[in-house]
Amino acid sequence: MHALRRIDLNLLLTLHALLMERHVTRAAIRLHKSQPAVSHALAQLRAHFDDPLLIRRGGQMALTARAQALLEPLEQALRHLNDLLGTSAFDPAQSSARFRLSMSDYAAHRILPGLIRHVREYAPGVDLAVSQASRETMMAQLADGEVDVALGVFAQPLDGIVVQTLFAEQFVSVADVDALPACGRLELKDWLERPHVMLAMRPDAHDEIERVLSRMGLRRRIALALPHWSAALELVAGTDLVLTVARWAVKDMGRHPTLRSFEAPLELAELAYLQAWHTRNQADPAQQWLRAAILRCSAAT
Incomplete structure (x- = not known):
């Protein structure tokens, strides 16, 4: 208990994001915080654990042995806290979330009109930001946390990317x-x-x-x-x-x-037209609602 008094529990959420993403900017996106705020939190965490936690290795950030040892007990602790406090369900009618989608001109014509009508009816406070990119760039955007969901034909999704078939096309x-x-x-x-x-x-x-x-x-x-x-x-x-x-x-x-x-x-x-997302968003209730809405609107086309 004494150790808990010396650390803000919000720092534990930041620590988890940093250990999962191994990247300050991606952790900031995941936490909906600014990069300077996450960098400051990392400095506090390094001082608390007396360990750099993230080190640069071969042009990328890697976990130290101490950080690697922290990951599993940290995930268990956060799961227990969620069970204790209860995770509130996503309420689309009350939400002011902003989702980032990447899709082609084709998807914008076929799927987006129905999705917009669905959002305006059931989640009027939700905003959508839509971008267009090549398939390869979409995969990189998902990996880097720049978009929440990408729509397209993805023959070889990257590791950590989950795909779901929306419909078949010829x-x-x-x-x-x-x-x-x-x-x-x-x-x-x-x-x-x-x-x-x-x-x-x-x-x-x-x-x-x-x-x-x-x-x-x-x-x-x-x-x-x-x-x-x-x-x-x-x-x-x-x-x-x-x-x-x-x-x-x-x-x-x-x-x-x-x-x-x-x-x-x-x-x-025949082509399988897919929606894709990163595993980091797999269990997020808001992201689950978004993906269910996309699936439903795609089935209606």
Whole structure:
């Protein structure tokens, strides 16, 4: 008991965040505190335990032997405190939380409208901050604590990242009717000879279609690479370009009467569209509510 009187219990929460994140900035994000405040707390903890706790090793921060020994008993102590004090449930109607999402233009059209309506109805005080990034950058953002949830197709999630399937998606090709034969579709040879549009955050991206072609020993010409799904159909109309995208993206082509969709002339596997988050947010009630809302709104699309 005497030891408890010499340390603020809030410092124990900061210590736990620092030991888990091994990074002052990420610990600050996790705790919703400023970086200087966490740095000051680290200095206090180092003085209390008479140990540096975190040391730089090989360009990264690592735990000292003392810090490593503290981790398990600290987690047990915090669990017992939670059991003793009781963790209040997340109340969306009373919350003023701010969630950070990363998603593509496609997800912003398909999922975000329903999610916004859900949030405005059930959690009017909650704010959403939405960003756009490549798949690789999204993974790094989750690892670094820069975003709470990322939406996309993630073939190889990083360690510490949890994924959940929202829905399955299939590819379809689209071209202007004047650039198609009478049958309304292209055989593989003609499809490969056409200039293609690729939707990607990076012009050098190697997407699912490119991987299939690579395994077949084939290549297509990418005449236009861009990240803007919403502009893609406008660009294909009246040209000889071919666009191969998720089927939902072209479900309403009423504004483009000259465009026709057809099955791509190669076997493209069904895609699992995912939401991803870091294990640090796994048990957080607010984060659980957010992920459940995303899942529910995705199922309604």
